[in-house]
Amino acid sequence: MAGETKDNSLPKNGLLSARSSDGKFSRRLTDDEFDRYSRQMIVPGMGREGQLRLIESRLLIIGAGGLGCPAAQYIAGAGVGTIGIVDGDIVEASNLHRQVGHATSRLGMKKVDSLITHLKALNPLPTYIPYDFQLTPQNAADIISQYDLVLDCTDHPITRYLISDICVLTQKPLVSAAAVQKSGQLTVLNCPPAPQGLVDGEYPPCYRCCFRKPPPPSSMVSCGEAGIMGPVVGMMGMAQAGEAIKILASGLHLPPPTSDDNTAPPLERNLARPTLLIYTYDLDSAVGPYSFRALKMGGRKKNCFACGEGSTLTLDGIKTGNPDYVQFCSAPTINVRLPPEQRITAVAYHAAKEKGELPAHILVDTREKEHFSFGSLEGAVNMPFGRFLMNAAAVKRTGGSARDLLPTGAADGDAPIFVVCRTGQDSQETVEKLRELGLDNGGQRKIVDIMGGLRAWKQDVDPTFPFI
Amino acid sequence: MGSESAATIPITVDFSGGLEMLFDNQRRYLISLPVTDESGKAANIAFLIEHLCKHYMKDPRADLFVLDGHIRPGILVLINDADWELEGEEAYEIKSKDNILFVSTLHGG
Ligand SMILES: [Zn+2]
Numbered sequence: 001m002a003g004e005t006k007d008n009s010l011p012k013n014g015l016l017s018a019r020s021s022d023g024k025f026s027r028r029l030t031d032d033e034f035d036r037y038s039r040q041m042i043v044p045g046m047g048r049e050g051q052l053r054l055i056e057s058r059l060l061i062i063g064a065g066g067l068g069c070p071a072a073q074y075i076a077g078a079g080v081g082t083i084g085i086v087d088g089d090i091v092e093a094s095n096l097h098r099q100v101g102h103a104t105s106r107l108g109m110k111k112v113d114s115l116i117t118h119l120k121a122l123n124p125l126p127t128y129i130p131y132d133f134q135l136t137p138q139n140a141a142d143i144i145s146q147y148d149l150v151l152d153c154t155d156h157p158i159t160r161y162l163i164s165d166i167c168v169l170t171q172k173p174l175v176s177a178a179a180v181q182k183s184g185q186l187t188v189l190n191c192p193p194a195p196q197g198l199v200d201g202e203y204p205p206c207y208r209c210c211f212r213k214p215p216p217p218s219s220m221v222s223c224g225e226a227g228i229m230g231p232v233v234g235m236m237g238m239a240q241a242g243e244a245i246k247i248l249a250s251g252l253h254l255p256p257p258t259s260d261d262n263t264a265p266p267l268e269r270n271l272a273r274p275t276l277l278i279y280t281y282d283l284d285s286a287v288g289p290y291s292f293r294a295l296k297m298g299g300r301k302k303n304c305f306a307c308g309e310g311s312t313l314t315l316d317g318i319k320t321g322n323p324d325y326v327q328f329c330s331a332p333t334i335n336v337r338l339p340p341e342q343r344i345t346a347v348a349y350h351a352a353k354e355k356g357e358l359p360a361h362i363l364v365d366t367r368e369k370e371h372f373s374f375g376s377l378e379g380a381v382n383m384p385f386g387r388f389l390m391n392a393a394a395v396k397r398t399g400g401s402a403r404d405l406l407p408t409g410a411a412d413g414d415a416p417i418f419v420v421c422r423t424g425q426d427s428q429e430t431v432e433k434l435r436e437l438g439l440d441n442g443g444q445r446k447i448v449d450i451m452g453g454l455r456a457w458k459q460d461v462d463p464t465f466p467f468i
Numbered sequence: 469m470g471s472e473s474a475a476t477i478p479i480t481v482d483f484s485g486g487l488e489m490l491f492d493n494q495r496r497y498l499i500s501l502p503v504t505d506e507s508g509k510a511a512n513i514a515f516l517i518e519h520l521c522k523h524y525m526k527d528p529r530a531d532l533f534v535l536d537g538h539i540r541p542g543i544l545v546l547i548n549d550a551d552w553e554l555e556g557e558e559a560y561e562i563k564s565k566d567n568i569l570f571v572s573t574l575h576g577g
Contacts, residue, residue, distance in 0.1 A: 067577040155577040180576035183485050210551075211573050215542025216535070226486075228576060276544075278571060280484055280495070293484075293569070296550040368529055386530030389537060396537065399507070 027052065032125065037079050050249035051079065057248040058082040060144060062135055062163060063153030064089075064111040066228060067177050069101030069118075070237035071151055071244075076119040078245050082127045083119070084147060087111040088134035098230035135159055137325060141315045145170045148253045151240050152176040152207075157214040157329045162318070164189065164207030168196055168307045169315050173253050175243045176207060177236040181226050184236035184279040187297065188243050190307075192252045192271070194300070199309045202272035203300040206307045210276070210297050214329045232281050239277065272299040338428050343449045346456040349418065362410045366421040366430050367454070375466035377420065377457070381407040385426040392433050402437035411439070416446035422467075424453040476500035477511060477564050481520065485572035487543065490533055492526040499524075501562060513545065514558040516568065533570075544571050 029037070029048065033055070041051045059080045061068050064087035075083060089111050091102040101115040112130040119128060131143060135154075144150055144166045152163050152174060160176070167174040173191035177184065187210065194203040247253050276295040305323075306313050313323070344352075352358045365376050366385040376382070388405060395402050403411040410417070417434065421427035431449045434440065440447050450457075458465040481497045488495045505515040517539060521530055531540065538558070539545060545552040546569040547560055562568075 063577055065577055153577050155575060157575050160575060178574035178577055180574045181486065183574065185485070185571075185574050211542070211544075213541035215573065216540065226576070233577065278484055293549065295544075295546050295569070296554070298551045298553050301553075384530070386532070386534070389531065389534065392537065 033079065036123070036125070040078060046249055053249050053251055054079050054245065055081045057149070057253075058084070058147045059149050059151065059244060059248065060084040060086065060147035061151045061153055062086045062159070063151075063155065064099070064101065064115045065095065065153060065155065066098040066179065066230070066233035067153035067237040067240060068151070069099045069115060070234045071153060071241040072101055072115055072119055073122060074238055074241035075151075075244060076123045076126055076128075078241070079123065080126060080245070080248065082129065082147075084129040084131060084143065085112045085115055086131040086133075086135050086143065087115075088132060098228060098233050100230075100234065135162065137162055137318045137321065140166045141170065141318065144172060147172065149173045149175070149244055149248060151244060153237065153240070158325045160207060161214070161328065162325050165306050165313055165318060165323075166315070167193075168206045169313065169318075171195065173247055174207065175240045175247075177240045179233035179236045179279075180228060182229055182232055182281045182283060184232050186236050186239045186243070186277040186279075188247070188274050191247055191274075192254075194307075196307050196311055196313070197309055199300060199302045203307075204272045204274060205298060205300050206304060208306045209299075209301040209304045209308075212305075229281060229283075232279065235279055273297060338431055338449055342431055342447065343428075343451050344418070345451050345460075346453075347460050349450050350457075350461045359416060361416040361418055362407075363418045363420065364407065364410070364430070365454075366419060366426050371422060371468055374468050377454075380420070381410065383407050383430075385421065385430065388430060389433070392437065395437065402439055405434075405437065406439065414441060414445045416448060418448050418450055420450040420457075421453045423455045424449070424451055427453060475503040477503055477562055477566075479516075479562060479564070479566045479568060481516070481524075482567065482569040483571075484569060485574055487533065487570050487572050490527040490529065491520075491524055497524060510561045512558060512562060513547075513552065513560050513568070516562060517558075539570075542573050544573060545569070546571065 029051065037051050040046055041048055057080050059075055059082070061072050061075070061083065064072070064085050068085065068087070072083065072085065091107050091109050091111055091114050093107060096102060096104065101118045102111065103114070103118070106114040106117065110132045112132045116128045116130055135143070140162055144163070150163060150167055150172050152160060154160060154163070164174060167190050171193035173193055174189040176189055177186040179185070189204065189210070190206050191204055274297050276297050278293045278295065280291045282290060300307055302309050305311060363377060363380045364383050365372055365380040366383055366388065368384050368386070369382055372382040383406070391405050395405060419427040419430045421430070427449045431447050434447050439445070454465065454467050458467040477500070479499050479501055481499055483491050483495055491497070501511050501516060501519060504510055509515070517534060521534055525533065533543070534540060547555045548567050549569070552560060
């Protein structure tokens with residue numbers, strides 16, 4: 001590159017300068033561009049070269065909601081040249097308090113079209129590409145591979161894992177954010193991108209490296225169920241835009257100039273270990289109005305399913321349903337399947353009891369005490385599952401008496417124990433755990449799961465049962 | 469055993485991302501953690517988790533915090549602002565003035 005076209009506005013530490021010299025940034029800015037972008041170009045670290053990089057860049061925003069709207073505004077305003085937006089939803093009134101790229105006059109419109117209308121009014125120069133459908137394992141790679149960087153502005157772990165996996169395989173940096181109620185999170189992943197499987201040295205993590213498993217579905221709250229404060233999610237979306245602009249302007253998304261397909265220079269520790277930003281907003285107390293915390297995450301994990309050593313994840317695999325994202329995000333963490341002799345249907349339990357064929361037994365209900373208090377089976381004693389697991393773990397760890405785990409009086413004798421829960425999963429785990437702890441007295445004592453829990457009871461035995 | 473005069477380690481424990489709801493809606497606790505657990509082992513994160521469940525959790529839904537005796541998937545544990553995987557996870561031995569943050573990962577957007 002000719003000396004006079006160089007400016008000193010970009011940081012010149014090794015990696016950035018190595019990626020910043022290729023000839024195409026010698027073109028002039030148009031007058032319109034110059035006027036429009038002058039206030040950000042004069043910021044130290046940005047400059048003309050940074051601006052030209054933005055104009056040459058292609059950025060994909062997945063999700064045109066509470067994160068995607070504010071992010072898109074600043075991305076468009078900054079002059080990123082090509083902006084793709086993916087969302088299959090339509091604009092609803094309940095979106096508008098936070099999804100500031102839409103408008104009351106555009107209720108019922110596809111979100112991507114509504115947002116692009118808004119962005120074009122803000123800045124007509126970029127090329128906007130709408131994808132007015134949901135991202136799926138089948139279409140994700142074709143779309144993502146056309147871009148330089150991805151913003152994950154979605155609202156479900158299924159898409160979050162899918163997006164991250166595709167970004168690993170196509171080597172795209174991923175700026176990921178999320179928010180619910182009064183807190184938000186943000187982190188930059190896969191940046192600068194390194195080929196899948198490289199683990200000698202420090203490389204940046206993917207989403208799976210940081211969040212190996214999704215939370216169990218029962219613990220997950222969405223904005224629709226739990227609510228969300230507009231400024232909280234807005235702040236996170238804007239921070240995503242900020243990170244994206246920085247990466248694109250400095251060329252961190254570009255492959256290093258001297259690499260072939262299978263190598264990437266090991267990074268300085270600092271770059272390979274991203275920050276997780278946590279924003280907490282307080283509605284309840286004047287003491288702590290808000291807080292930001294910057295947390296240090298680890299780098300790429302050797303054993304990561306997606307980016308780690310010997311990973312078997314491929315684009316073809318993803319397209320044909322491997323891995324199964326829905327299954328991955330909905331499976332209970334422990335899936336016990338007891339043999340038939342340790343189980344009884346709700347109907348059979350009821351019938352045996354009515355006919356007086358059941359011996360004296362103990363009936364344990366493992367639901368939480370709120371659920372139990374709304375109604376329980378005759379003679380049931382409550383042993384909440386969460387506490388039970390915790391106590392069981394403590395017994396294992398410290399060698400205390402497993403007998404104390406059972407409700408008072410239930411530990412003695414060989415009378416069978418029947419276990420019932422809400423839908424039939426916790427009860428199986430409880431049966432298994434009780435046997436593991438030796439409470440079946442070496443097989444003397446029967447411990448039996450009532451299949452399908454109280455949901456099955458209501459459905460098949462007693463429709464008036466107060467099931468919550 | 470368990471007397472008030474037993475040696476303790478002063479630490480702060482923070483909850484974020486909704487976990488504070490399980491702990492009486494309080495985001496920060498100043499805790500005096502016993503120096504050793506019942507079996508005399510130095511207090512580590514696993515012990516702290518148990519201690520929190522026993523003495524501080526105000527919500528019966530323990531399984532939103534602990535599953536099968538371990539922190540449930542979807543909760544990050546940060547020791548002095550660094551991912552606990554950098555520090556040895558449950559085996560990390562707690563030191564005076566440590567800050568331990570439990571944060572549940574969010575998915576909304
Ligand atoms: Zn990974």
